[in-house]
Amino acid sequence: MSEIKRVSEARILSYGSLYLPVSMALLPVNLYVLPFYAELGIPLYAMSAIIFAARLSDAVTDPLMGIITDRTRSPWGRRKPWILFGTPLLMISIYKLFMPPAEPTVWYFGTWIILLYLAYTIVSLPYYAWGAEMSDDYSQRTHISGRREQFHFAGNVSFNLLPLLAALWIYLDNSSGDISVMIANFSAEFQQIMKARAGNIGVILGWLTIFVMVAIPLTTALALYFAPEPRKAEAPGERVGFFASLRVIKRNGPYLRIVFTYVVTTFGIALVAAGSYFFVKHVVKAGELYPIYVLVYYSASVIGVSPWMAVCRRLGKHQTFNICVAWYALWACVLPFVPEGNFGLFLIIMTLKGCSVAAMPTLAASMAADTVDIDFARTGEHRAGLYFAIWGFLRKGAYALGGAAALAAFAFVGFDPTADVALAGTPAGNSDSSLFWLTMLYTVIPAIIHCAALPVMWNYPLTEARHTRLTERLARRAKRMQLQTQA
Numbered sequence: 001m002s003e004i005k006r007v008s009e010a011r012i013l014s015y016g017s018l019y020l021p022v023s024m025a026l027l028p029v030n031l032y033v034l035p036f037y038a039e040l041g042i043p044l045y046a047m048s049a050i051i052f053a054a055r056l057s058d059a060v061t062d063p064l065m066g067i068i069t070d071r072t073r074s075p076w077g078r079r080k081p082w083i084l085f086g087t088p089l090l091m092i093s094i095y096k097l098f099m100p101p102a103e104p105t106v107w108y109f110g111t112w113i114i115l116l117y118l119a120y121t122i123v124s125l126p127y128y129a130w131g132a133e134m135s136d137d138y139s140q141r142t143h144i145s146g147r148r149e150q151f152h153f154a155g156n157v158s159f160n161l162l163p164l165l166a167a168l169w170i171y172l173d174n175s176s177g178d179i180s181v182m183i184a185n186f187s188a189e190f191q192q193i194m195k196a197r198a199g200n201i202g203v204i205l206g207w208l209t210i211f212v213m214v215a216i217p218l219t220t221a222l223a224l225y226f227a228p229e230p231r232k233a234e235a236p237g238e239r240v241g242f243f244a245s246l247r248v249i250k251r252n253g254p255y256l257r258i259v260f261t262y263v264v265t266t267f268g269i270a271l272v273a274a275g276s277y278f279f280v281k282h283v284v285k286a287g288e289l290y291p292i293y294v295l296v297y298y299s300a301s302v303i304g305v306s307p308w309m310a311v312c313r314r315l316g317k318h319q320t321f322n323i324c325v326a327w328y329a330l331w332a333c334v335l336p337f338v339p340e341g342n343f344g345l346f347l348i349i350m351t352l353k354g355c356s357v358a359a360m361p362t363l364a365a366s367m368a369a370d371t372v373d374i375d376f377a378r379t380g381e382h383r384a385g386l387y388f389a390i391w392g393f394l395r396k397g398a399y400a401l402g403g404a405a406a407l408a409a410f411a412f413v414g415f416d417p418t419a420d421v422a423l424a425g426t427p428a429g430n431s432d433s434s435l436f437w438l439t440m441l442y443t444v445i446p447a448i449i450h451c452a453a454l455p456v457m458w459n460y461p462l463t464e465a466r467h468t469r470l471t472e473r474l475a476r477r478a479k480r481m482q483l484q485t486q487a
Contacts, residue, residue, distance in 0.1 A: 015227035016147040021215035023155025050110040066389025069126045077229035079126035086122030098205040129384035132369035142366040149362040153301040160294045254462040255371035261453035262364040263398040268449035270402025275442040286343040297354040304355025318460035321363045324356045329447035413437035
């Protein structure tokens with residue numbers, strides 16, 4: 001059996017660190033940037049059309065970027081040059097979009113959000129392909145994916161923690177220093193600071209801009225300098241064209257299984273994300289505590305990755321993925337039974353549910369990386385870029401479709417997000433029926449959607465034993481190619 005060189009933990013952390021500021025830069029687009037520009041006078045229909053056009057263009061830019069990175073040859077590798085090229089464009093786009101003039105035009109908004117999405121494509125696709133190629137070891141691939149997702153969700157935690165820390169800083173700075181008075185007045189004054197200063201959209205985006213302008217170049221330099229990009233030998237011969245490559249991918253059964261399950265679970269998570277604030281405010285009746293819920297939920301996602309990876313080392317990837325899905329669905333189905341107003345119990349259940357959220361994409365990405373080896377064994381070409389371009393496009397599409405479907409469904413069942421919470425169940429507020437269906441769309445229905453992945457993954461064929469045999473076969477091929485080159 002051939003020995004596989006493992007990547008050190010320090011290099012894996014260097015690679016994963018880049019995802020933290022990038023996550024903090026992209027998360028606010030839906031949460032804050034769109035309402036911010038609406039308040040600045042940009043029509044909602046214009047923003048919707050621009051975003052739809054930008055996402056539609058992903059169908060072209062994602063596969064194109066995947067092919068370009070697969071075919072790049074440079075002394076610095078195939079992936080790193082494109083990350084280095086896309087980073088300045090990403091930073092400029094973030095700055096321009098988050099710090100607009102007092103009266104931005106539709107053209108201003110459209111230009112910079114489209115460039116932001118383009119820059120993210122240029123950076124993220126080679127970044128994911130690089131992570132897939134960093135190690136050939138079956139278990140370490142999962143570890144690399146896990147570290148990357150931990151940094152991703154840590155970025156989400158940091159973003160949601162930012163306004164809370166800022167509000168606390170302002171409160172302490174303005175306090176008299178009397179501890180008893182500070183404790184007595186904390187709740188009312190803290191909420192007032194959040195509303196007037198720390199929670200102001202423009203202020204949050206300003207602080208966030210400063211952070212990512214410093215963090216992105218630092219983590220990019222850390223990743224590019226310390227994390228390795230292995231040089232991949234390819235079999236000699238004519239390159240397969242784009243459409244022929246798609247036909248090869250279509251014959252990759254394990255990859256198609258992973259894509260299906262990832263799209264399904266992403267769609268379900270998008271349903272939950274779109275309804276989370278409405279559920280907390282109108283069903284749990286704790287809307288003012290929503291930032292705390294988001295912080296706890298994402299923290300549980302970060303912490304939960306490591307225990308699930310320990311399970312994976314014992315049971316294998318697809319078995320662990322199935323258990324993750326079942327665990328997520330179980331706690332989602334418990335949520336409708338939480339008594340109204342019991343925010344503490346709601347938070348406990350969401351913590352148990354949330355600890356599996358980051359583990360699912362971690363395992364899916366690791367298994368997708370394994371399936372790329374099947375392609376190389378068949379064709380002699382490394383197409384991780386194209387594989388993860390298709391992966392990224394379908395992920396973004398599933399998330400967008402899930403969010404749109406959720407909002408349409410909320411409207412269809414008669415839910416009114418502007419209704420007074422205190423008037424629920426009366427003619428002036430949301431009806432019991434609309435709140436029931438809001439609850440189902442947030443809990444049971446996404447759980448059922450997630451479970452659709454179980455039969456597809458039940459007898460997943462690319463196990464660790466089969467991958468080991470495939471790796472040994474590829475190692476023998478690489479040795480023959482090296483001997484042919486030397487001859």
